[in-house]
Every structure is written in structure tokens, then in C-alpha cells.
Amino acid sequence: MSKILARHLEHAVHAALADTRVVSVNGARQAGKSTLVHAVMKGRRDAEERTLDDGSTLAAAKADPNRFVRHQGLLAIDEVQRAPELMLAVKAAVDREQRPGQFLLTGSARVLGLNSLPDALVGRMETLELWPFSQGELESRREGFIDAAFADEPTFVSGGTLEREELVERICRGGFPEATRRDEGRRARFFASYAHDLVDRDVSQLADIRRRELLHQLLKSVARLPAQLLKTERLASDAGVPATSAERYLALFEEVFLLKRLQAWSNSAAVRAVQMRKVLFVDTGLCAFLQGRTVKRLLKDDAALGPLLENFALGELARQLGWAATRATLSHFRTRDGVEVDGVLVADDGRLVGVEVKAAETVRAEDFSGLRHLAARAGDRFHQGLVLYAGNAVLPFGPALQAVPLGALWRTP
Numbered sequence: 001m002s003k004i005l006a007r008h009l010e011h012a013v014h015a016a017l018a019d020t021r022v023v024s025v026n027g028a029r030q031a032g033k034s035t036l037v038h039a040v041m042k043g044r045r046d047a048e049e050r051t052l053d054d055g056s057t058l059a060a061a062k063a064d065p066n067r068f069v070r071h072q073g074l075l076a077i078d079e080v081q082r083a084p085e086l087m088l089a090v091k092a093a094v095d096r097e098q099r100p101g102q103f104l105l106t107g108s109a110r111v112l113g114l115n116s117l118p119d120a121l122v123g124r125m126e127t128l129e130l131w132p133f134s135q136g137e138l139e140s141r142r143e144g145f146i147d148a149a150f151a152d153e154p155t156f157v158s159g160g161t162l163e164r165e166e167l168v169e170r171i172c173r174g175g176f177p178e179a180t181r182r183d184e185g186r187r188a189r190f191f192a193s194y195a196h197d198l199v200d201r202d203v204s205q206l207a208d209i210r211r212r213e214l215l216h217q218l219l220k221s222v223a224r225l226p227a228q229l230l231k232t233e234r235l236a237s238d239a240g241v242p243a244t245s246a247e248r249y250l251a252l253f254e255e256v257f258l259l260k261r262l263q264a265w266s267n268s269a270a271v272r273a274v275q276m277r278k279v280l281f282v283d284t285g286l287c288a289f290l291q292g293r294t295v296k297r298l299l300k301d302d303a304a305l306g307p308l309l310e311n312f313a314l315g316e317l318a319r320q321l322g323w324a325a326t327r328a329t330l331s332h333f334r335t336r337d338g339v340e341v342d343g344v345l346v347a348d349d350g351r352l353v354g355v356e357v358k359a360a361e362t363v364r365a366e367d368f369s370g371l372r373h374l375a376a377r378a379g380d381r382f383h384q385g386l387v388l389y390a391g392n393a394v395l396p397f398g399p400a401l402q403a404v405p406l407g408a409l410w411r412t413p
Helices: 009-019 033-041 055-063 086-096 145-149 164-173 184-207 212-223 232-239 243-255 284-291 295-299 302-320 365-381
Strands: 022-027 047-051 074-078 103-107 125-130 259-262 278-281 328-334 340-347 352-357 382-389 401-405
Touching (some): 022 033, 033 074, 033 103, 047 055, 145 302, 145 382, 164 284, 164 295, 164 302, 184 212, 184 243, 212 243, 278 302, 284 302, 295 302, 302 340, 302 352, 365 382, 365 401
Parallel strands (some): 022 103, 022 125, 047 074
């Protein structure tokens, strides 16, 4: 029997249940939401779990929503997006009794983002996002990279040399629990089934799309653009679909947590900033599979490795946002002149940390040119600029600029 790995988001769920009436945990299918719910519910009295993946349970929820949500203590409902009518029933229940910790909802589609769901729980619900495993979770260590990056005196733990083959293996393995337990050949079987089933079932059902082959083609096309600027017209042309349809399908991929689209950062001074979004795959293992990349092939292809590595690093940052003490958002920066910064972390107090990702084992002063440009634009808001690279030493490159090993992402406690 395989070991159940702890999820860092569990503490955030407990904290939310302590002061919020409804807590929603959203994330991709097979990311581990049900296992997280089991861990949260363990030891709680008057706690009950129901899943709407079960046909009889779903039928009961649709037939009598108000009676279905009636309970004492804490009720967990899995895949709640399957019964939109439950949302108004939940609202009525928590408005009658305003104690915290009444409902724990999970979904593999953004619960209040779908047009078919009433916007019923504003002000009554906290939403948390569960990603596939982070690298720290896979090693049973809690990452503190984001908090370290925003510290007054940032300190990072390199953790020693990260061999190129190990890094590529981490990228291709991804973080889906089922995939991490398999060898490379069996992982490919999992990814093939996952992509096929998700598109044919969840995505198609959300919008009643019958030409599923177009969805599969678009997904493969967008998989060739990890961590790249999203040019919908070109993507639509490659996939053979109208641009309006491509935009609609991309939104559906985002709804079911196949990908995220990062907004561009700008301020009033950055008048030449490009407002185009960047594509970020939720799991690099799935993305590499859709590209047809194996560990062996990727080790020989630097051009393909660079974008996947950037996606991998930004994905680790996005995961850590769920439990970091520093509340922040992730975006990117690019000017019309082509100056760019791969990732921009923006804290609630307005401070910025710029992050560049390099596959090289050495760093040059020129690698900080985009970060220096961002610092000039951001002014006093700029806290620090980091170049993540495949070396093993933390190196200063001037005021508020450092080169940091990629391994520090999950080895900084």
C-alpha cells in the first residue's frame, strides 16, 4: 500500500473552516481533493462525506436539494458542480444558521465561475485551489520560498547540485498522485487516459460540444506553448478552429484546471507593457506527454526544455501561493520592445519580486536585464529580482538581485 502524502493546503482548509461557513476546494481531477477531504474530516464528530460522482447520490441531490444539504456538524460534498441546484440550498442553510464550518465543497470545475451555477455564496464562502503535488510535498517538506523571497533579508537554501537528468525527470513526472507512482511507460498510459476522458467527459459536457476531435487538437496545440504568450488567432489556425471557438475552448480548459492563463503585470508608468496573457499548464508531466516528449528526448532538446522548465518553476510558485504566509498573486511582464520577466509575484502590500528561469548551469549579468527593467518601472515597489538557474550556489548580482538554484524552490523551508 502506497504512503499517503500530506498536503500543505490542509492547514489552510482547517483555518478556513474555523471562521467561514462554506469552504470550497477546487482543482483538477485526480489532483487529490478527495484524499485531502478525508484528512480534514478525520477525527471530526458529526462529519459526513457525500460524492456526486455516485449516481444515486447525484439523483438525490437533484430531486430534493434542501433536504440533501440538511445535516448536523460538517457536510462535505464532492464534485458539487454536478448539481448546481445545491448552491441555493446551501445558501439558505448557512443564512439560517451562521456558524462556521458547515460545508466543505470540492469541485473539478470552478464552482462559481460557471454560467450554469448561481452566484449564491459571495461573502459566505472561501475558495482554495488544490494543485497536483508540489515538489516539496513529494519529499514531505514544507516549502517556504515565497515567504523567503519577500523577507527583509532573503535567505534561500540551495540543497546542493540538481543534476539535469533529475530536473527533467521531475518535469516529466508532474504532480498527479497516480502519475507519480508509475514508471515512465505507465505514466504515459495514465496521461493518455486522463486527457481523453477529461476532454470527452468534463469539457464536452460543460458546453455540450459534439466535435470533440477539435478539442483534442486544440489541447495538443496549446501544449506546444507552455509558459508562452497566448496568441489565440495563431493557435486557432494551427488547430483548425475559428478564433472565437478557440477562445471559448481555452476558457473551458481553464475551468477544468488543465491550464491557467497568467495576466500581464503593469502599472501607470509601464505604458509600453504588453497586456497579453501567458499560458501555464497545471501539470508539466501532462504537457510533456501531449508534446510527445520523454525524459530521454527532452534531455537532448534544449529548445523544448526551456519553456517546460519555465512552466515547471512558475507552477511551483503557483502551488506555494496556497499556503505561503505572504499573500501574493502571480503574473508576468513583457514590453512591446521584447523586454520580459518570466514571473512577477505581487504581494498584497504592493511589493514585487521578479523571477527569471534559466536552464543553464551558469548565470551572467545580462540574464538580469529584464529584472533591471522591471525594477526601473516598479520603483520603490520592487523588492527583489531572482534568476532561478540549474547551478548550486546562491550568488549576489547587485542590490536586490540574486541568482538562486532551482532546487531552492522546494528546499527552502
